Amino acid sequence: MENKKRIYADHAATTPVSREVIEAMAPCFSELWGNPSSLHTDGQRAKELVDAARAKVAAAIGCEPAEVYFTSCGSESDNWAIKGAAHLLASKRKKIVTSKIEHHAVLHTCAALEKEGFEVVYVGVDAGGFIDMDELRAAVDENTALVAIMMANNEIGTIEPIREIAEIAHERGALMFTDAVQAVGNIPVDVKALGVDMLALSGHKLHAPKGIGALYIRKGLRIPNLIDGGGQEKGRRGGTENVPYIVGLGVAIEDAVAKLPEMARVRALRERLIDGLLTLPYSRLNGDRECRLPGNVNISFSFVEGESLLLLLDMEGISASTGSACSSNSLEASHVLLSIGVDIEDAHGSLRFSLSHSNTEDEVDSIVKAVRGVVERLRAMSPIYPAK
Ligand SMILES: *Cc1c(COP(=O)(O)O)cnc(C)c1O
Secondary structure, three states: OOOOOOOOOOOOOOOOOOOHHHHHHHHHOOOOOOOOOOOOHHHHHHHHHEEEHHHHHHHHHHHHOOEEEEEHHHHHHHHHHHHHHHHHHHHOEEEEEEEEOOHHHHHHHHHHHHOOOOOEEEEOOOOOEEHHHHHHHHHHHOEEEEEEEOOOOOOOEEEEEHHHHHHHHHHOOOEEEEOOOOEEOEEEOOHHHHHOEEEEEEHHHHOOOOOOOOEEOOOOOOOOOOOOOOHHHHOOOOOOOOOOHHHHHHHHHHHHHHHHHHHHHHHHHHHHHHHHOOOOEEEEEEEOOOOOOOOOEEEEOOOOHHHHHHHHHHOOOOOOEEEOOOHHHOOOOOOOHHHHHOOOOHHHHHEEEEOOOOOOOHHHHHHHHHHHHHHHHHHOOOOOOOOO
C-alpha cells in the first residue's frame, strides 16, 4: 500500500540490529551452538566467542575483561548494581542517593529498597537537567551506601558530571554507580576516567538485540551474586550464557565506539532539527543545548497534546516518542520534564526525537515540515490556543 520510506527518529527507545551484528551472531545458531561450560571442542569454541565479546566490551569502556558481567538487559544491570550495593553495605550504611530524573529501572529499584527500610534521597536538577551539586553534597554522608546517578538522560539527553559526582561519593566512603545505557555508543565512556565502581549498559540501544546487557563491576567489589547457579560470570550470575547475543553485543559496542568520531554529523543533524522546530511559535527545547547526547532533541509545544502529535506524525511515517517509551502508555506527565520545571501542560505537549547515523538532512527537514503541519492542525482545533 505504502511505498514511502518511514523515518525512524526514536533511537533512544531502541535501535535496529545492524547487519554486521546479525552476521556475527548467525553462526552461533548454526555451527557454533556449544555450551561455553563444556570442556569439549564444541563448548570451548563457544567459550572463546564469549571471551572475545567480553574483551570487546571491556575495551569499549576502559576496563579489564574480568570486570564485565553479561546480563539480560540494562534494567537487570541497574537492579543488580543498586540492590547489590545496598545489601553489601546494609549493616553499616542504609542510605542511597539518586536523582529525580533517573530511568524507572533505577527509580523503581530504589523504591523497592525503601520498602526494605533503606532511606533514599532523590536529588533535584536545574532547568538544564543537571544534578544540583549542592543538594548532592548535602545528601551524601557517612550513612550513604551508594550514589546512583545516570550518565546521560534518556528523555532530555543531558550529560551529567559523573566524575565529579563519583569524587563526592568516594570522599564520604560511598560506592558510585552510573546507568550509562544512553551514553555508551553515543559519547566516550571510560570507567576508570569516570572513577565509577559500577556502570550499566544495554545492547538494544546500540544496534545489538534486545535482551542483552552488561554490568561493569570494579575488581574487588564483592556485591552479592545476582543468580546463584552454575559457575557462569564467575559464579555471580549463573545461567548458561546467551552466546549469540553476547557475541552481538561485542560486535555492536566495538562498532559504536569506532564510529564515535562520526557523531559530529549526528550532532549537526540534531542542531538542524532543533533550529527547525524552534521556528514554531510557543516551542521550547528541554534539556541543556550544549551538554546533551548527540542525537537527542526534546521539544515542548504549548497548546497541543503529545500523544496526538505522536499519532499524527506516525501517520506521516515518522517514529518519535513522547518521552520514555516505558511511560508512553500512561497518561502521567514525564517525571523528567516536571523535574526541570516544565509545567504539566507543556510536559504533555512534548516530543522526543533521537537521531543516529542512519538519519539524513533530508529526513530532518521532512520531520520539521511534518511537525509544523500537525502542530498547526492541532492548534487550529484547540480552544485555548491564543493566536487564532
Ligand atoms: C533503555 C534504558 C534502560 C533499560 O534498558 P533495557 O535494556 O531496556 O532494560 C535503563 N536506563 C536507561 C537510561 C535507558 O535508556
